Amino acid sequence: MKDTVPLAPLQRLAWFNLIIFAVAVALYFMTLFFFAWHFHRSLAVAALPALGMFGVCGLWGLGNYFLHDRKRHARVNLDEREALIYQRANTIGVALFWEVFVFLCMGVWAYLSYVRHQATIPVGFLPLLVFLGMIVWQVAQSIAILVQYRRSAGDDTL
C-alpha cells in the first residue's frame, strides 16, 4: 500500500529557504522594472537600489523553526542519517560560497585594477559581496539537502 511520507524537518527547511530566495528574486525583478519605469531610469541604474529586495532573505533565520517537528514521535529531530545529510549539504554550501567569494574578490580587483585602472573598490561593494556569498551558500545547501533526500528515497510503502 502506497502512502505519502511527510516531509522531514530538513526538507521543509530546504524548501522554505528556496521559496524565500525565489520570492526575493521575483521581488527584485518587479522592483527593477518598476524603478526603471517610474523614475525613468535605465535598468542598469535601477539595478542597484532594487537589490534591497534581497533583504527578504533575512527571513532565512526563521527556517530553524522547521527543524522542530512536534508530530514526530522520535526522540530526536535529526537522526544520524539526517545529521550526515545536513553536514554534507553544509560542506557543499560553504565550498561554493568560498569559491564565489574568492572569485568575486579577485575578479573585481583585477577588473578595477587592470581594465578600469581604478585604485579603489567602492565601499558599498563589500557588504554586497558577503550577502551574495550567503545567498550562494544557503541556496546550494538547500538544493544539496533535497537532492540527497531524493537519492536515498525508496518505495513509500507502509
Next chain:
Amino acid sequence: MTPSESAQLKNRIRRLRFDHGEMTQQELADRVGAARQTIIALEAGKYAPSLLLAFRLAKAFGVTTEDVFQWDGD
C-alpha cells in the same frame, strides 16, 4: 556508501517488520529513534546504519544484528 558497497550489504528489515505484527515503518522508526525516511532508505539499501542503530534495530525485533544485516563482501 558507494553503489558497490550498498549492493554487498543486505538487510531483512522489511521482512522482519511484517513478521512482527506488520509493524509500520513509522512504528519501527519510533522504536529505534530514527526518522521514517531513514527506515525507508535502509530498506531500499541506500543507507548503511551506524553500529548503534544496527543494534537498536536488532533489539527492536528481538534478534541478533546478523539476523537483520548480511554482508556479502570480501
